Amino acid sequence: MKRTTRWQHTCLSLLLGGLLAGQSVADQQPLDARASDPNVMGWMQGFPPAADKQINARNYLLFPQTRWSFSHIRQLLPTATVGRGTGAVSPLPDARRDDIDAVQFKLADGSQMSWEQSLAANYTDGIVVLHRGQVVYERYFGALQADRPHMAFSVTKSFIGTLAAMLVEEGVLDEQAPVSHYVPELKDSGFGDATVRQVMDMTTAIRYSETYSDPSAEIWEYSRAGNLIPRPADYDGATSLYGFLQKVQPEGQHGEVFAYKTVNSDVLAWIVQRATGSSFANLLQQRIWSKLGAEQDAYIVVDQIGTQFAGGGLNASLRDMARFGETLRNNGRFNGQQIIPQAVVADIRRGGDQSKFAPAGYATLPGWSYRNMWWVSNNDHGVFAARGIHGQTIYVDPKAEMVIARFASNPVAANGANDPISLPAYNALAQHLMRQP
Amino acid sequence: MKRTTRWQHTCLSLLLGGLLAGQSVADQQPLDARASDPNVMGWMQGFPPAADKQINARNYLLFPQTRWSFSHIRQLLPTATVGRGTGAVSPLPDARRDDIDAVQFKLADGSQMSWEQSLAANYTDGIVVLHRGQVVYERYFGALQADRPHMAFSVTKSFIGTLAAMLVEEGVLDEQAPVSHYVPELKDSGFGDATVRQVMDMTTAIRYSETYSDPSAEIWEYSRAGNLIPRPADYDGATSLYGFLQKVQPEGQHGEVFAYKTVNSDVLAWIVQRATGSSFANLLQQRIWSKLGAEQDAYIVVDQIGTQFAGGGLNASLRDMARFGETLRNNGRFNGQQIIPQAVVADIRRGGDQSKFAPAGYATLPGWSYRNMWWVSNNDHGVFAARGIHGQTIYVDPKAEMVIARFASNPVAANGANDPISLPAYNALAQHLMRQP
Numbered sequence: 001m002k003r004t005t006r007w008q009h010t011c012l013s014l015l016l017g018g019l020l021a022g023q024s025v026a027d028q029q030p031l032d033a034r035a036s037d038p039n040v041m042g043w044m045q046g047f048p049p050a051a052d053k054q055i056n057a058r059n060y061l062l063f064p065q066t067r068w069s070f071s072h073i074r075q076l077l078p079t080a081t082v083g084r085g086t087g088a089v090s091p092l093p094d095a096r097r098d099d100i101d102a103v104q105f106k107l108a109d110g111s112q113m114s115w116e117q118s119l120a121a122n123y124t125d126g127i128v129v130l131h132r133g134q135v136v137y138e139r140y141f142g143a144l145q146a147d148r149p150h151m152a153f154s155v156t157k158s159f160i161g162t163l164a165a166m167l168v169e170e171g172v173l174d175e176q177a178p179v180s181h182y183v184p185e186l187k188d189s190g191f192g193d194a195t196v197r198q199v200m201d202m203t204t205a206i207r208y209s210e211t212y213s214d215p216s217a218e219i220w221e222y223s224r225a226g227n228l229i230p231r232p233a234d235y236d237g238a239t240s241l242y243g244f245l246q247k248v249q250p251e252g253q254h255g256e257v258f259a260y261k262t263v264n265s266d267v268l269a270w271i272v273q274r275a276t277g278s279s280f281a282n283l284l285q286q287r288i289w290s291k292l293g294a295e296q297d298a299y300i301v302v303d304q305i306g307t308q309f310a311g312g313g314l315n316a317s318l319r320d321m322a323r324f325g326e327t328l329r330n331n332g333r334f335n336g337q338q339i340i341p342q343a344v345v346a347d348i349r350r351g352g353d354q355s356k357f358a359p360a361g362y363a364t365l366p367g368w369s370y371r372n373m374w375w376v377s378n379n380d381h382g383v384f385a386a387r388g389i390h391g392q393t394i395y396v397d398p399k400a401e402m403v404i405a406r407f408a409s410n411p412v413a414a415n416g417a418n419d420p421i422s423l424p425a426y427n428a429l430a431q432h433l434m435r436q437p
Numbered sequence: 438m439k440r441t442t443r444w445q446h447t448c449l450s451l452l453l454g455g456l457l458a459g460q461s462v463a464d465q466q467p468l469d470a471r472a473s474d475p476n477v478m479g480w481m482q483g484f485p486p487a488a489d490k491q492i493n494a495r496n497y498l499l500f501p502q503t504r505w506s507f508s509h510i511r512q513l514l515p516t517a518t519v520g521r522g523t524g525a526v527s528p529l530p531d532a533r534r535d536d537i538d539a540v541q542f543k544l545a546d547g548s549q550m551s552w553e554q555s556l557a558a559n560y561t562d563g564i565v566v567l568h569r570g571q572v573v574y575e576r577y578f579g580a581l582q583a584d585r586p587h588m589a590f591s592v593t594k595s596f597i598g599t600l601a602a603m604l605v606e607e608g609v610l611d612e613q614a615p616v617s618h619y620v621p622e623l624k625d626s627g628f629g630d631a632t633v634r635q636v637m638d639m640t641t642a643i644r645y646s647e648t649y650s651d652p653s654a655e656i657w658e659y660s661r662a663g664n665l666i667p668r669p670a671d672y673d674g675a676t677s678l679y680g681f682l683q684k685v686q687p688e689g690q691h692g693e694v695f696a697y698k699t700v701n702s703d704v705l706a707w708i709v710q711r712a713t714g715s716s717f718a719n720l721l722q723q724r725i726w727s728k729l730g731a732e733q734d735a736y737i738v739v740d741q742i743g744t745q746f747a748g749g750g751l752n753a754s755l756r757d758m759a760r761f762g763e764t765l766r767n768n769g770r771f772n773g774q775q776i777i778p779q780a781v782v783a784d785i786r787r788g789g790d791q792s793k794f795a796p797a798g799y800a801t802l803p804g805w806s807y808r809n810m811w812w813v814s815n816n817d818h819g820v821f822a823a824r825g826i827h828g829q830t831i832y833v834d835p836k837a838e839m840v841i842a843r844f845a846s847n848p849v850a851a852n853g854a855n856d857p858i859s860l861p862a863y864n865a866l867a868q869h870l871m872r873q874p
Contacts, residue, residue: 057515074516075515077515081511
């Protein structure tokens with residue numbers, strides 16, 4: 001159980017690749033960051049691209065295609081806009097410095113690595129570091145550019161979690177009400193008698209596996225229901241995200257342990273949308289994106305009946321992700337206004353119940369917890385983060401006054417694979433910035 | 438022949454509806470503008486929308502679904518961004534006036550109609566009128582909003598035509614070169630020995646029908662090739678726009694007559710993209726959109742190998758369309774810079790060969806011609822226009838110092854159905870603005 005949970009995100013792309021191509025993937029050795037650079041590989045170059053260089057809705061989740069596709073999701077899937085509005089772009093003062101690439105840190109095996117080396121090791125597509133609100137580091141690799149939204153995967157969850165927490169704070173949502181109070185269609189599902197708070201903190205008890213190595217895991221039907229991966233000709237499963245959610249079965253007692261299951265985020269979005277009458281994208285646009293002074297519109301993947309994929313469908317520019325992280329670091333205030341109530345940010349930063357988080361067995365996250373769909377370290381820096389498979393993150397270190405936004409296309413989905421390099425790297429950079437501000 | 442050509446755009450949605458639903462459409466009487474208002478009809482309201490209120494990639498081209506879908510194309514199809522950049526929005530001074538709704542004009546049968554009545558009669562989704570660069574009129578109906586891009590259909594052609602004319606002016610493109618010089622893949626198609634100029638002015642002689650009432654017309658396979666409409670299970674036609682273009686057969690002598698065929702625009706885009714190494718969307722972004730001070734990113738529909746549909750896939754906000762029209766009215770200058778060379782605008786405004794246009798038999802466009810994928814009236818106001826099915830237009834009247842941008846979802850595709858109301862209405866408004874500036 002622990003083992004399964006711990007590795008539940010293992011290797012989405014490789015395994016998906018295997019499933020899509022009908023081949024064994026156990027022995028595949030992925031190309032490194034340089035060899036898999038999408039410009040080097042020539043994906044989607046020319047008019048038209050050569051047949052073996054085309055990326056489409058059927059192969060876009062295969063590695064190394066992902067190194068291109070994560071920066072071009074709207075060209076592959078239908079999407080809805082999260083508009084920036086017509087206001088001025090908020091300044092992100094440029095204070096780039098050349099001492100960061102050489103920052104050294106130690107891996108668990110005692111070996112040394114530099115910050116610069118860590119970027120390639122984790123297949124970084126782009127990274128922005130803010131220190132005290134100024135850009136001290138900014139790099140793009142491969143297909144990503146400053147003005148190009150990248151798939152944020154489960155970083156999306158932290159946006160719906162923040163919006164839900166704002167609605168709880170305002171009294172629009174009752175966190176103790178059962179899910180079925182807001183979404184009667186879920187009454188007979190495993191979610192029906194869970195509370196909104198249990199959904200927000202992923203302590204619901206449902207039968208739903210994200211073990212990508214198991215072809216019968218529910219994540220596969222969920223992905224097909226959402227049109228994220230192609231459906232076989234004989235497919236008779238759910239044909240929308242909501243259709244799937246209604247079929248999820250109970251398993252155990254709600255509220256006992258944290259169990260990371262993407263479906264909770266889409267249930268939360270369903271609740272939020274029902275309670276407000278506004279779509280996730282519209283809420284995000286009105287309450288956050290248009291206030292950030294974002295540089296770019298963001299967008300979100302939709303299923304075939306228009307449901308926005310709150311579990312992992314947001315795409316945004318890296319600099320705008322950094323703006324959102326900076327807003328959290330500043331207790332909700334950014335661009336001259338209080339965008340998120342201070343109490344909501346405080347609630348996120350306090351974290352969830354560590355005793356409920358520990359049994360999930362995340363080896364790289366000892367002492368962490370999960371609250372309002374944010375990952376909270378509970379460490380002496382007060383680090384908290386939004387995290388998405390393949391290396392997406394918004395990482396906030398309040399003590400070091402540092403925010404990191406990173407997009408990546410690591411062939412291994414699980415952040416458990418990035419963390420052994422990324423977390424020490426982030427911590428080393430924090431220490432460095434504190435020593436030499 | 439004349440008859441066929443004249444009515445070649447008859448009733449796309451109704452007929453498409455019939456084809457998709459397998460029913461006869463001859464006797465369908467479409468709902469009027471008020472009854473078909475997408476908010477009244479309740480399309481895509483709620484989470485999820487009721488089953489009979491859902492719009493998806495299979496039914497979005499049916500009327501009255503079109504009244505919603507033309508403002509939500511990106512939620513239905515994959516698309517590529519045409520970015521506005523991060524510059525300031527260019528001002529469109531607000532000088533709205535209340536005397537326009539009452540402007541009267543005469544229809545061909547002698548009856549009177551008011552400007553306001555004309556909007557509903559043509560299923561207007563939105564309209565902006567600039568006079569001397571100021572907004573004197575702006576209205577939105579149904580699903581369209583100021584910040585929401587709408588499908589521009591063949592207005593797209595005028596953008597690729599303008600870009601191509603700019604490249605000819607710069608010497609990057611040789612308008613006398615054969616198509617096969619730039620795109621060897623088209624050598625054996627009907628386009629191979631046509632010149633670039635013949636493509637730009639649609640005087641190529643090819644076997645390609647856009648007679649929507651004929652299920653065997655090439656427009657159907659072209660639409661399926663581009664993934665704009667669903668493919669039947671036994672489909673064995675082209676699977677990309679470029680795949681289709683290579684199959685187009687010759688018919689007659691190039692250069693003799695104007696024949697409006699969408700495929701020319703995609704051939705032109707292919708030429709332009711090959712000659713520059715840049716995609717249509719990127720060229721449009723770099724050379725025009727980012728310079729306009731546009732309010733919104735625009736976007737363009739792509740096929741399953743990423744080809745941007747230059748024949749009709751652009752979506753943009755109405756106010757940005759008006760900015761582009763104003764740029765043309767000002768001989769290429771807008772937002773403090775010369776965006777399009779004066780010579781290019783002059784070449785558009787001079788129009789094409791009227792004797793080659795006349796045989797096409799457009800009853801509503803006597804004396805007009807076609808140049809650089811613009812429709813040119815050659816009248817005493819020097820009117821010229823971009824035009825797309827279902828009522829999309831950018832209409833420039835230099836003498837009246839007036840620009841009209843209009844989006845619509847008329848159930849009848851052919852602009853021949855809008856023109857008997859729209860053209861007298863536009864002319865009456867021009868006279869009104871000249872009398873009472």
